[in-house]
Amino acid sequence: MKYRFTKDLTTTQTQTFHAKLYDSLEFLKLSNDEVIHSILKAIQENPLLEVDFDQYGMLPLDETYENVSQKPNLKTHLYYQLHTSDEFYSDKISSYIIEALDERGFFSEDTEETCKLLGVNKEEFLKHLSFIQTFDPLGVAAFNSIDSLIIQSKGKGHLLAAQILAECNEELLLKKYSLIAKKLDKKLEQITKELSFIQTLNPYPCTAFYTARDETKVPELKIEVENQQIMISPIRYYNVYYNDVYTDLLKTDKVIKKYFNEAKTIIANLDKRNATLLLIANELVTTQQGYFRYGDELVACTQKEVADRLGVNQSTVSRATMNKYYEFNNEVFALSDLFVAATESGTSSDGVKKALQEIIxxxxxxxxxRDDELVEELKKYNLQVSRRTVSKYRSSMGIPITGKRKKK
Structure with a gap:
C-alpha cells in the first residue's frame, strides 16, 4: 500500500472562535469548515498570517462571511444554557454530549462506547444526558425522533402521550387506536385527544438552529485504488503561511513578535491536525482495505482498537475523525463510517445489515x-444477534416494521 502525504485542509463556512486555534486538542476536533472560518478571522487580526486559495475557487473573504448561515447556532445556544444553569454538572460529560449532537440535534452515538470513552458509569452519563434534554429547544439530545416526541410530551405534562409513543409505537404506525386504548386501559377519547396533541409537536425541534453539519460535506481526503494499491491524498484547497514583510521587526517590536508567536502556533496546530488525521486515516484504510479493494463488507473496528494500535488516546481518535469526510469513487463519506461496532458474538454490524437487507x-x-423470525434467518448466515439488535438495525436502515411491509 502506498500513500501520498501533504499538509492541507478543506473548507466551507461556519461560526466559531478562532481562540480555539491555540489549543491543539480543540483544533483537532474542528471540522474543516470551522477551521477555515477560524483562520479567515485570525488572518484579519494578524498581519503575519497569509492564505492562498488554489484552483478550486474558494470564495473571496467578504463573500465567505456573507454566506455564513444566519440561523442561530445550536451548540452556542446550548452552552449558554449550560453555563448559566444553577445545577451541578460535569463539564467534560456535558460538553461531550453537546459536541456529539448530529445535524438533527440528536445524540446518536453508542451509549456504552461513550461511557467507556469518558470513563464514567452509565447512570452518571444518562443523568447528564437527561439534564441536557431539559434545555431549549425541548427534545434536543434525544436518541431519535420518537424519543424527542416523548421528551417533549413529558416536558409539557402529557404523560399519556409519552406512554403511547414509548409503548405503542407499532400500533401507532398501523393506526390501531382502539388497540392502543385497550392496551393502556384508557378510553378511546383520551387516546385521540393525546394523538391530537402529538400532532402539534415537531419530531425535529432543532431545525430552526444552525449546526456544524448544516453545510456541504467537503472531503479532506481522497482515497483511490490503482492496481490493488490504495492511495490516500489530502485534498488541497488553500495554504496558510507567514508574511515575511515584518521579519526585520521581530527583535525590536513586541507587537510584531506577539503576532509571530500566534501565527506560529496556528500553523503548528494546523500541521499537527492534518498529520494526525492522515495517521488515523491510514490505520482505518489499512484495516478496511478489503472494503476499498474488493467491495467487501466493513470489518469490526472501534476507536479504542485504532487508538491502541497507534499508541494514542482514544479521545484523540474521536476528535480527529469527528465531522471529517473522504472521497471515494466520486462519492463523499464520513470518515467515522469506517468504525464498525461488533455484536456480542464478534460479528460485524455491517455484515448483519447487509444480510438483513438481503433477507428482507x-x-x-x-x-x-417478524424481528424474532429475522433473528432465526440470520443464524442461517452464521450471524448471532438479538431481537433488539435486529430491530435497531432495521430501523436505522429505514426498513418498516412487519405490518408496513406486508402486501396483499
Missing part, C-alpha cells in the same frame, strides 16, 4: 418476517 428483499411479501 427475498422474503414472502404476503407474510414478511
Amino acid at each position: 428483499q427475498q422474503e414472502d411479501k404476503t407474510k414478511p418476517f
Whole structure:
C-alpha cells in the first residue's frame, strides 16, 4: 500500500472562535469548515498570517462571511444554557454530549462506547444526558425522533402521550387506536385527544438552529485504488503561511513578535491536525482495505482498537475523525463510517445489515418476517444477534416494521 502525504485542509463556512486555534486538542476536533472560518478571522487580526486559495475557487473573504448561515447556532445556544444553569454538572460529560449532537440535534452515538470513552458509569452519563434534554429547544439530545416526541410530551405534562409513543409505537404506525386504548386501559377519547396533541409537536425541534453539519460535506481526503494499491491524498484547497514583510521587526517590536508567536502556533496546530488525521486515516484504510479493494463488507473496528494500535488516546481518535469526510469513487463519506461496532458474538454490524437487507428483499411479501423470525434467518448466515439488535438495525436502515411491509 502506498500513500501520498501533504499538509492541507478543506473548507466551507461556519461560526466559531478562532481562540480555539491555540489549543491543539480543540483544533483537532474542528471540522474543516470551522477551521477555515477560524483562520479567515485570525488572518484579519494578524498581519503575519497569509492564505492562498488554489484552483478550486474558494470564495473571496467578504463573500465567505456573507454566506455564513444566519440561523442561530445550536451548540452556542446550548452552552449558554449550560453555563448559566444553577445545577451541578460535569463539564467534560456535558460538553461531550453537546459536541456529539448530529445535524438533527440528536445524540446518536453508542451509549456504552461513550461511557467507556469518558470513563464514567452509565447512570452518571444518562443523568447528564437527561439534564441536557431539559434545555431549549425541548427534545434536543434525544436518541431519535420518537424519543424527542416523548421528551417533549413529558416536558409539557402529557404523560399519556409519552406512554403511547414509548409503548405503542407499532400500533401507532398501523393506526390501531382502539388497540392502543385497550392496551393502556384508557378510553378511546383520551387516546385521540393525546394523538391530537402529538400532532402539534415537531419530531425535529432543532431545525430552526444552525449546526456544524448544516453545510456541504467537503472531503479532506481522497482515497483511490490503482492496481490493488490504495492511495490516500489530502485534498488541497488553500495554504496558510507567514508574511515575511515584518521579519526585520521581530527583535525590536513586541507587537510584531506577539503576532509571530500566534501565527506560529496556528500553523503548528494546523500541521499537527492534518498529520494526525492522515495517521488515523491510514490505520482505518489499512484495516478496511478489503472494503476499498474488493467491495467487501466493513470489518469490526472501534476507536479504542485504532487508538491502541497507534499508541494514542482514544479521545484523540474521536476528535480527529469527528465531522471529517473522504472521497471515494466520486462519492463523499464520513470518515467515522469506517468504525464498525461488533455484536456480542464478534460479528460485524455491517455484515448483519447487509444480510438483513438481503433477507428482507427475498422474503414472502404476503407474510414478511417478524424481528424474532429475522433473528432465526440470520443464524442461517452464521450471524448471532438479538431481537433488539435486529430491530435497531432495521430501523436505522429505514426498513418498516412487519405490518408496513406486508402486501396483499
